[in-house]
Amino acid sequence: MRHDPLGQDRPGEDDLGYLLGPDPLSMRPPDYTSLGPGSFGDALLEREREEDLFKVYYDVLDEHEQLTAFLESAVPPHLEFLIWAAASLSFQYLEKDRNLNAARLWAERELQLAHALPDHHGPRDSTMGLGRSAHIANALMSLAEAHQSDGAIARSHDLLLTAERHLDFEDQARTRQGVTERPAIERLLQVPGLRHSLHRKLAQSAYLAGDTELASRHSALAANLIGSMPITSEAVQNEILHGRYEADMGRPDQAMARFQRAVDLANNAASHPFQATMASNAYKALGDAYGRLGLTRTAIDLIGRAKTLVSGGRNADRLADIEVSLARAVRHRPDLADAVGHYLQALQYCSDATGSGGDTSWPSPDGRTLAIASMKNAWFILQELTELLESLGRLASAARYMRLGIAVGERIRHGAIDEPSRMVVQKEHAAAYLALARVELHLADGRGAEAAATAPVSGRAEDVKERSAHLDAAWSAIEALRARSFLDALGEADLRPPGEIPDDLGRAERTLLERRRRLRSDPARSLRHWAEYEAVEKALDQLWSRMIVADPAADAYVAARRARTATPATVARAIAPRHPAAVDRADVVLVNMAFTDTDRLTYAAVSSTTGATVTTTASIDRRRLTRFIGANFGSASRVRELATGLHDLFQREMREVVAPILDLSSPSDVLVLCPAGPLNHVPLGAVAVDGEVLLARNPIATSPSASLLQSRRLRHRRESEGPHSVLGDPTGDLPGARDEALELAERWKTAPLLGAAATRDAVLDAMRTSQNVHIAAHAAYNADSPLDSGILLSDGELTAREILQTQGRSLELVTLSACETGVSHSEASEDPMGLARALLFAGAGSILVSLWKVPDDSTRRLMRHFYDALQRGVPKAIALQQAALAMRSDDDRIDRWAGFSLIGDWE
Numbered sequence: 001m002r003h004d005p006l007g008q009d010r011p012g013e014d015d016l017g018y019l020l021g022p023d024p025l026s027m028r029p030p031d032y033t034s035l036g037p038g039s040f041g042d043a044l045l046e047r048e049r050e051e052d053l054f055k056v057y058y059d060v061l062d063e064h065e066q067l068t069a070f071l072e073s074a075v076p077p078h079l080e081f082l083i084w085a086a087a088s089l090s091f092q093y094l095e096k097d098r099n100l101n102a103a104r105l106w107a108e109r110e111l112q113l114a115h116a117l118p119d120h121h122g123p124r125d126s127t128m129g130l131g132r133s134a135h136i137a138n139a140l141m142s143l144a145e146a147h148q149s150d151g152a153i154a155r156s157h158d159l160l161l162t163a164e165r166h167l168d169f170e171d172q173a174r175t176r177q178g179v180t181e182r183p184a185i186e187r188l189l190q191v192p193g194l195r196h197s198l199h200r201k202l203a204q205s206a207y208l209a210g211d212t213e214l215a216s217r218h219s220a221l222a223a224n225l226i227g228s229m230p231i232t233s234e235a236v237q238n239e240i241l242h243g244r245y246e247a248d249m250g251r252p253d254q255a256m257a258r259f260q261r262a263v264d265l266a267n268n269a270a271s272h273p274f275q276a277t278m279a280s281n282a283y284k285a286l287g288d289a290y291g292r293l294g295l296t297r298t299a300i301d302l303i304g305r306a307k308t309l310v311s312g313g314r315n316a317d318r319l320a321d322i323e324v325s326l327a328r329a330v331r332h333r334p335d336l337a338d339a340v341g342h343y344l345q346a347l348q349y350c351s352d353a354t355g356s357g358g359d360t361s362w363p364s365p366d367g368r369t370l371a372i373a374s375m376k377n378a379w380f381i382l383q384e385l386t387e388l389l390e391s392l393g394r395l396a397s398a399a400r401y402m403r404l405g406i407a408v409g410e411r412i413r414h415g416a417i418d419e420p421s422r423m424v425v426q427k428e429h430a431a432a433y434l435a436l437a438r439v440e441l442h443l444a445d446g447r448g449a450e451a452a453a454t455a456p457v458s459g460r461a462e463d464v465k466e467r468s469a470h471l472d473a474a475w476s477a478i479e480a481l482r483a484r485s486f487l488d489a490l491g492e493a494d495l496r497p498p499g500e501i502p503d504d505l506g507r508a509e510r511t512l513l514e515r516r517r518r519l520r521s522d523p524a525r526s527l528r529h530w531a532e533y534e535a536v537e538k539a540l541d542q543l544w545s546r547m548i549v550a551d552p553a554a555d556a557y558v559a560a561r562r563a564r565t566a567t568p569a570t571v572a573r574a575i576a577p578r579h580p581a582a583v584d585r586a587d588v589v590l591v592n593m594a595f596t597d598t599d600r601l602t603y604a605a606v607s608s609t610t611g612a613t614v615t616t617t618a619s620i621d622r623r624r625l626t627r628f629i630g631a632n633f634g635s636a637s638r639v640r641e642l643a644t645g646l647h648d649l650f651q652r653e654m655r656e657v658v659a660p661i662l663d664l665s666s667p668s669d670v671l672v673l674c675p676a677g678p679l680n681h682v683p684l685g686a687v688a689v690d691g692e693v694l695l696a697r698n699p700i701a702t703s704p705s706a707s708l709l710q711s712r713r714l715r716h717r718r719e720s721e722g723p724h725s726v727l728g729d730p731t732g733d734l735p736g737a738r739d740e741a742l743e744l745a746e747r748w749k750t751a752p753l754l755g756a757a758a759t760r761d762a763v764l765d766a767m768r769t770s771q772n773v774h775i776a777a778h779a780a781y782n783a784d785s786p787l788d789s790g791i792l793l794s795d796g797e798l799t800a801r802e803i804l805q806t807q808g809r810s811l812e813l814v815t816l817s818a819c820e821t822g823v824s825h826s827e828a829s830e831d832p833m834g835l836a837r838a839l840l841f842a843g844a845g846s847i848l849v850s851l852w853k854v855p856d857d858s859t860r861r862l863m864r865h866f867y868d869a870l871q872r873g874v875p876k877a878i879a880l881q882q883a884a885l886a887m888r889s890d891d892d893r894i895d896r897w898a899g900f901s902l903i904g905d906w907e
Contacts, residue, residue, distance in 0.1 A: 041093035098373035111139035129183030151375035152415035291329035320349035444470035483705035500551035572611035701906035722771030730758035736856025737776035800838035846904035
């Protein structure tokens with residue numbers, strides 16, 4: 001089921017607090033239609049300044065001492081008047097003008113005015129029935145709404161949690177003053193009030209922040225409040241919600257009855273202050289239902305009534321929602337209306353014409369340059385718009401709006417400063433990156449109605465350049481899909497600035513990054529916290545710009561700090577041999593893989609010698625492939641059964657996956673593969689090609705993303721060889737692992753940590769200080785929570801989540817000689833989760849992991865071959881190739897020789 005793009009129809013209580021008048025009990029909704037054209041906020045501001053009190057306040061706003069004196073001398077009734085005036089302006093600038101800067105400014109002034117009320121100002125002291133804490137809570141909610149529109153998820157959520165605490169203080173004040181009735185303003189306006197509105201907003205922000213449990217709790221609290229309040233607006237909304245549920249359950253008759261009842265309730269509430277809003281919501285819901293039934297003309301008529309009822313007030317959210325409904329209704333009836341035009345109109349209601357939004361700017365159909373101001377709402381509109389444009393074959397337009405959508409998504413992601421909420425955003429936005437990659441590839445091939453109309457002359461230099469640009473754009477979309485989480489972590493990692501960067505800039509950056517780490521990990525995020533965080537972010541951005549001025553070669557470094565994906569050119573440099581004389585190979589080729597459709601696997605390759613993007617595709621059914629891999633890989637028993645009885649099936653299923661790789665590389669090239677989804681669990685080197693396995697044709701390493709390899713060029717490295725650490729048999733039941741550890745420790749001339757000495761702290765310390773770490777132990781993979789997978793040590797399990805908190809400054813190689821340490825989990829975002837990811841994020845250059853439990857004797861022999869080759873100076877991917885093929889010469893069953901995978905740097 002696709003959710004409503006704007007979340008929910010807003011009932012009238014969302015207008016609470018945006019009413020103006022000197023006597024609170026005589027307040028009525030202002031006649032916004034009388035404000036005239038142009039900015040609603042500016043027009044209302046001019047009208048408010050006609051009030052003597054507001055004019056005095058406005059005249060001292062920019063004079064700190066005079067403003068302080070004014071606030072200290074103002075009596076509570078005057079302050080309450082100013083509070084509602086500021087709230088009204090914030091609402092106008094946000095909901096009608098989409099001027100986020102002005103909306104935030106007036107919400108902050110509303111908060112300042114609320115704090116100026118006396119501490120003892122309680123609900124009984126106010127003619128509106130709202131005490132100081134309630135006014136503060138309302139101002140915080142206004143500020144949260146503005147920040148959420150700008151994509152600042154975490155900041156908005158924290159503001160709402162602070163508002164909740166202030167409403168708790170308000171409840172305590174009501175108890176002290178013996179107030180039992182609902183506030184007068186809520187009774188007058190017939191709305192549920194601040195507590196209900198807060199629960200609804202917290203439910204939404206908690207969902208966006210990745211806390212589904214908190215979202216469910218606040219949804220239930222909001223519903224419970226409504227159960228005790230017979231308010232018409234909520235009765236209408238409940239009928240709409242029940243109707244949508246009936247529709248989703250496939251019961252159209254019951255749904256239509258609910259929607260019609262909502263219309264009747266709204267139309268019978270003529271005296272309700274927000275009757276037009278209720279009726280508009282009800283007509284739109286009924287029109288949506290007729291549209292789903294294919295009764296397009298009736299749907300257009302009903303949704304048109306909904307639009308007429310709100311057009312005078314120009315509530316941008318409601319009007320955008322209505323335009324989306326009209327677009328959906330006519331998508332399959334272009335003879336009746338232009339669905340694309342309705343989507344673009346909806347997008348205009350989410351935009352601001354007062355300034356540039358950088359990469360979130362776009363040209364409207366009437367020639368204006370607009371900037372997206374409501375990120376969350378624009379995201380869903382752009383999703384549907386681009387789907388429609390792609391289906392119509394208007395690929396150039398689809399790509400343009402897809403890029404805009406991704407820019408909006410990046411703004412939202414930037415506002416989610418913790419890992420859980422970022423993963424929620426990443427999962428939701430993965431389809432946009434895949435769609436952009438798919439469309440860019442089609443454009444590179446000259447497909448699409450627009451492309452056909454202006455078909456290029458094959459071979460012209462400008463056409464070659466344009467095709468290359470489309471291929472690079474497809475590459476960037478796939479890489480962004482794969483690398484987002486890593487890039488976020490890289491922005492905080494221990495990187496080495498280019499040598500030409502002045503020392504003072506490097507020191508300033510280290511100080512600012514440390515402050516940002518502290519602020520991001522602080523659970524008590526107050527208003528002061530967010531002000532400091534914003535200042536640090538701004539200072540870092542300015543400092544990075546100064547670095548590029550000081551040394552243009554620092555661009556790649558700054559791109560990593562700013563969490564930008566590696567370009568094909570930077571990838572080519574990153575994968576090229578650091579010591580070419582030591583590697584007798586023709587080339588190094590990195591191949592990014594992604595399912596751009598459920599039945600289409602795309603390969604985007606970059607060569608270390610050319611830096612150009614080359615792409616191809618294969619018809620692969622992802623669902624079938626996932627079922628096959630799930631049934632045959634991930635455990636030694638399944639792989640053994642596959643190897644002994646179904647080897648031909650394995651070759652047949654994987655042949656089509658590997659075939660395109662042959663077209664993108666030459667024999668002897670080093671292959672760095674970035675597998676798609678379930679392919680992370682498969683030893684692609686064991687697939688037969690031209691009578692031999694792929695690993696015999698090419699050394700192979702894998703990587704979660706190309707950007708990870710680029711980061712290795714930026715990590716701190718020691719000039720001399722660092723210490724080695726060996727840990728084995730921590731649980732005392734792995735004699736083979738103990739023998740393996742003793743043998744390797746003898747080779748490295750180091751003291752092994754065996755049995756009880758192989759502790760969690762010992763592993764973490766080894767990662768921080770060693771160059772190579774070898775761990776022979778049990779491991780546990782948690783499919784439900786991959787970051788809770790871990791290594792079983794003598795004093796407990798060390799999880800991937802804990803490893804993520806570590807930073808290895810000189811860590812070149814970590815070998816996990818344990819069962820299934822290479823098993824991971826990835827959603828549509830293609831971002832593998834598990835031990836391997838954690839170790840790479842913690843700074844390991846490469847990791848050697850097992851895809852299933854390999855017998856002890858086979859493991860020891862493979863490790864012996866592998867480390868022998870490393871000691872001879874052989875690069876790691878070639879060392880693993882030689883070791884695995886040596887094992888295969890003794891026993892060619894894939895469960896005996898193909899179980900280890902090198903992830904990360906191939907050298």
